[in-house]
Amino acid sequence: MRMSPCIVTVVGARPQFVKAAVVSRAFAQAGVEECLVHTGQHYDAAMSEIFFEELGIERPAYNLGVGSGSHGKQTAAMLSGIEAVLLERRPSMLVIYGDTNSTVAGALAAAKLHIPVAHVEAGLRSFLRTMPEEINRVVADHLSDWLFCPTDAAVQNLKVEGIMDGMRRGPGTVHVLQVGDVMLDATRTFAPIAIAKSGVLRELGLFGKRFVLATVHRAENTDDPARLREIFGGLRAVASGVPVVMPLHPRTRGKLAEHGIASDGIRLIDPVGYLDMNALEAASALVATDSGGVQKEAFFHGVPCVTLRDRTEWIELVTHGWNRLADPAIPGLVERCVREALTTPKPSSVPSLYGDADASGRIAQAVAAAIRVPERVA
Numbered sequence: 379m380r381m382s383p384c385i386v387t388v389v390g391a392r393p394q395f396v397k398a399a400v401v402s403r404a405f406a407q408a409g410v411e412e413c414l415v416h417t418g419q420h421y422d423a424a425m426s427e428i429f430f431e432e433l434g435i436e437r438p439a440y441n442l443g444v445g446s447g448s449h450g451k452q453t454a455a456m457l458s459g460i461e462a463v464l465l466e467r468r469p470s471m472l473v474i475y476g477d478t479n480s481t482v483a484g485a486l487a488a489a490k491l492h493i494p495v496a497h498v499e500a501g502l503r504s505f506l507r508t509m510p511e512e513i514n515r516v517v518a519d520h521l522s523d524w525l526f527c528p529t530d531a532a533v534q535n536l537k538v539e540g541i542m543d544g545m546r547r548g549p550g551t552v553h554v555l556q557v558g559d560v561m562l563d564a565t566r567t568f569a570p571i572a573i574a575k576s577g578v579l580r581e582l583g584l585f586g587k588r589f590v591l592a593t594v595h596r597a598e599n600t601d602d603p604a605r606l607r608e609i610f611g612g613l614r615a616v617a618s619g620v621p622v623v624m625p626l627h628p629r630t631r632g633k634l635a636e637h638g639i640a641s642d643g644i645r646l647i648d649p650v651g652y653l654d655m656n657a658l659e660a661a662s663a664l665v666a667t668d669s670g671g672v673q674k675e676a677f678f679h680g681v682p683c684v685t686l687r688d689r690t691e692w693i694e695l696v697t698h699g700w701n702r703l704a705d706p707a708i709p710g711l712v713e714r715c716v717r718e719a720l721t722t723p724k725p726s727s728v729p730s731l732y733g734d735a736d737a738s739g740r741i742a743q744a745v746a747a748a749i750r751v752p753e754r755v756a
């Protein structure tokens with residue numbers, strides 16, 4: 379039987395647009411026909427539209443308009459919407475990114491319809507099952523047929539859970555490939571444009587100044603008033619000496635208001651587009667963040683990072699001295715770590731931890747080969 383050579387890709391949250399920007403280009407170059415589904419998990423113009431415009435991502439063929447809600451409600455609406463698309467398009471493969479609710483909904487919908495699943499950014503673990511992302515990743519990895527890992531650690535994590543390249547599962551074979559990190563591809567592709575074009579440093583009066591760039595959005599921090607207060611208290615103390623600029627995720631804006639947490643002294647701005655974000659990262663003296671993507675982007679720009687958590691999935695950055703952990707549960711630690719990092723020289727070595735900026739090419743080649751229609755021999 380002749381299979382349709384099209385694939386369906388599910389995106390929904392800000393970091394997934396960045397990843398899809400480079401992988402979709404690589405799919406087009408490899409001749410893979412892609413149908414993009416936006417779940418609508420992120421919907422503000424500054425959280426969604428700006429990425430499609432700036433990064434030249436093709437308009438999604440479907441926008442499910444799911445919006446915000448509890449985990450169950452949001453994921454259920456996605457599951458049902460994605461299933462309808464899959465039944466209509468009957469793709470040869472479904473591609474998912476990262477660890478959001480959009481990721482797990484895509485994996486479940488496809489697996490139940492026996493459509494092979496390819497997971498980009500597979501194998502990451504925090505070993506903390508209270509994180510929604512950890513549940514999403516574990517489920518997605520165990521339902522995936524193609525696992526594209528960014529790091530050695532990710533491949534090892536999968537092995538520990540019994541997921542190995544070449545392993546038989548049901549009628550198919552599981553493929554685990556270490557391809558590098560697609561976010562490095564994105565930074566290499568767009569940072570030069572960002573640095574040439576972005577006016578954000580002048581607009582904010584930061585040009586030529588030493589400043590800290592901070593982001594906070596993770597549920598473990600925002601949903602716990604004590605941790606959120608500690609993070610903002612630490613950053614406010616730092617801001618008395620060095621400007622601290624923070625593009626504020628809407629989740630965090632809501633929680634600051636809800637818990638009456640002070641942010642004066644910190645330069646709060648609306649979420650910025652990817653180009654402005656790269657310009658800010660590249661010019662900063664230090665990044666302080668609980669974002670997965672931003673931790674790595676700091677490193678890609680040669681900027682040290684303080685991670686506002688007690689652990690990270692990107693452990694190699696800690697091992698090599700580019701990242702230090704500041705657990706917001708420990709009073710005073712955020713302020714101390716940020717101050718220390720600002721006065722410590724950068725590590726002298728910049729190891730190659732995330733591949734050669736062609737992870738998307740490898741992914742596209744593997745997917746193209748996997749879905750290729752076998753020609754009937756006459």
Ligand code: UD1
Pocket residue numbers: 391392393419420421422425446447477478479480510511595597628629632
């Ligand atoms: C989600 C992901 C997280 C990822 C992050 C990237 C899950 C469980 N979490 O977290 O892994 O790191 O995206 O940014 O999938 N909101 C708006 N406008 C928007 C989007 C969200 O106002 O466009 C507000 C709503 O109040 C919403 C809240 O932010 O309830 C949280 O949004 P949600 O998508 O549920 O989770 P994130 O915190 O964005």
Ligand code: UDP
Pocket residue numbers: 392393396593595625626648649650651652653655656668669670671672675
């Ligand atoms: N980002 C952005 N504007 C912002 C904050 C982040 O463009 O105001 C980009 C950032 O450069 C990175 C991605 O969004 O590419 C990371 O997303 P986020 O921190 O929301 O999620 P995570 O990576 O933690 O899942």
